[in-house]
Amino acid sequence: MPENQINILKVTNLSKSFGGIKALDNISFGLEKGEVHALMGENGAGKSTFMKILMGLIQSDSGEVIFEGEKLAKTSVNEMLKKGISMIHQEMLNVPELTAAQNIFLGQETKNNFWLNESKTNNKAKQLFDALELSFKPTLKIKHLSIAEQQMVEIAKAISNDAKVIIMDEPTSALSEIEVATLFKIINKLKSIGVAIIYISHKLEEVFTIADRITVLRDGTHITTQKTEDFNRNNLIMSMVGREIKDLFSENEVFIKSGEPIFSVNNFTKRGKFSDINFEIWPGEVFGFAGLMGAGRTEIARAIFGLDTFDAGEIKINGEKVSKHSPQEAIKNNIVYISEDRKTEGFIPELTVNENISLSSMANISKNGFIQKGKEAEQSNKMVIDLKIKATSHQKLKNLSGGNQQKVLIGKALLTNPKVIILDEPTRGIDVAAKFEIYRLIKELKAKGLAVILLSSELPEIIGLCDRVMVISKGKNTIILPKKEVNQEKIMHYAVS
């Protein structure tokens, strides 16, 4: 069949069960040479199981995988790599203390007899870098590279392995807009040399920009595969969640501030990070921090919360100056911050849902140092119900999906009765349905009169949710845009100024 000739990878009727639960049910999938094929679906749709089978990490129960006309069975990760299937992981797997070149050729070092030939290694890496038009030196240590650059190194490594298929799992989750553009340029380069890419992402805009075809999985079944141009936002979301979700960002009435600002930041400065940041927020307002990655958004938020130090300036809550700066003091002053990095700075994996939710509120649910377990269960359970956390209160956090982990963190923050809540990339890496719930939640918080500071690199979120947006560029506040002036072009204009 002619179709088989262009299909570098063909998967038919793939099934896999874990302890009676079908994770994959009769999946079929084709990948053509030189195409970018997006794989979409909510968390739990079966994407990772599918990819794990392709990578040889787990074996399928039934069905077959044909790669370049050859049937693959019971293959190991190493064999897959040799055959030319590589994966760029969400979390980079590299050795920080080695150089980019050393990482690329890790395990297949260039040697003269016994001795390493560093200069030849560097030359080979340089050739790869030139081919991909990378601008940094392969002799730099990985630890000195940005996440985007580390990703490029991974891609270079895949190419050095003669990869014919590269799987990218959420490759842009930690990249700035400019870095995303660079990545896309490289992807196009890969296409032009015939490499096929399986592109996993939750970000619709990106998928529409880069993908040639889109396959949607839901609950382990194959829902549809179509050319990208045959999809639009609505029907793509619908096929992912199985129902129509309207009003992604329903029109808010224009926010009218009343009374005094609840929170203000004056002349906030940290040398080398940000300077002269001034803003005020009113109760019930959603205030956005926009800007490119590295502009200083997160640094400002962390300093406000007392996680990092700052050099000058002051913050006031309810008109009163906050004199001591630490997370403990911030929480006492009704300011909470939810980190952009759930895993390293968010939850305690070995503690349960309830224990995580109550962690910041121990003062309120303990007596003489003893935890009042009844009170703890009652208040945490209420959060589980209110936030629609899909987990039992005694599940350990490490066993929850990203969306539910995020909701637990929001629950932890809300239990402290905050007046100001800082959300740093609250929807990073979580699926569409969970994103909508986070949006709905932000609106509820707003309705309750909380002041919300929203940091996001997804502009539609900023535009859809914020009443005012502060655009930050190189650590400076370039402008505060009122709602009616908030749009993509304006934000980008000020972000690069």
Added chain:
Amino acid sequence: MRLVNYLREYGIFFAFFLICLVISIFSSQFLTVANWTIIFTQVSINALLAFGVTFVIITGGIDLSLGSMVAVVGVLAAIMAHPGDYPVIVPIVIGLFAGVIMGAFNGFVVTKSKIAPFIVTLGTMTIARGLALIISKGRPISNLSDSFNFIGGGVVLGIPFPIIILIFVFIICVILLNKTVLGRYIYAVGGNELAAIASGVNVNKIKMTVYIISGLLAGLAGILLTARVTTGQPNAGAGFELDAIAAAVIGGTSTKGGIGTIGGTFLGALLIGVINNGLDLMNVTSYYQQVVMGIIIIGAVVLDSWNQRKE
């Protein structure tokens, strides 16, 4: 499926009973009250140290200075415990206080310097050993009062006094770790230090506290040991820290932090005691006992990491 999970979760229990069963087949003396009284008494010092180090390990730290702290407290208490000098409470309080001070020193250096606890307590281990030798002028200190020696050798209602202390401390530690805010914070710090900081936990205070607890219990163990052997020995307690860490690890405490229970550690300490006792009863030389013990430690950790992966 269910049974497998159960076995994993309570593996230490099953291992414990299995080993008891095997030993009881080979030795008729094993399952006697007299023998178990011996086991518990022998285990008591290691268990106390193991409880302390369990707190430290759950926060992601380690305390290698336990054995040396035992020696310092031992000689210090012995000096104060000669008959007719001071009331018996004096050597006890001084001993415990010395443990607290040394623990606080560990905690202070660990939190302020950000040096790895392994290195800090390795240093303290050497310092404390030196102190013990200085205090005692390198000689054993004997001639202790009967009331002091009672702590190690006395019997109340048929139960040796060390066992009473052990059970008392066990209960306190269980409550501390399971019922109090401190306990919750200890798990939080070890489970994810950065998240604990961002949740408003005073991480340095928690770390300080666990090293103090460890020092305090080392002090208690030092007093117990001195009273039992009726001598303060500057060389006492060498290697005790490793037995204590072994008990905690066998009992399921993860050296990566965030996981562990006092009950598990107690069983770990008992398991070590039972194996030593059983091998004694079966006339196995102590050389082999060490080999067996090492195998059990590695086995416990392998089992544990296997559990973690399965989850």
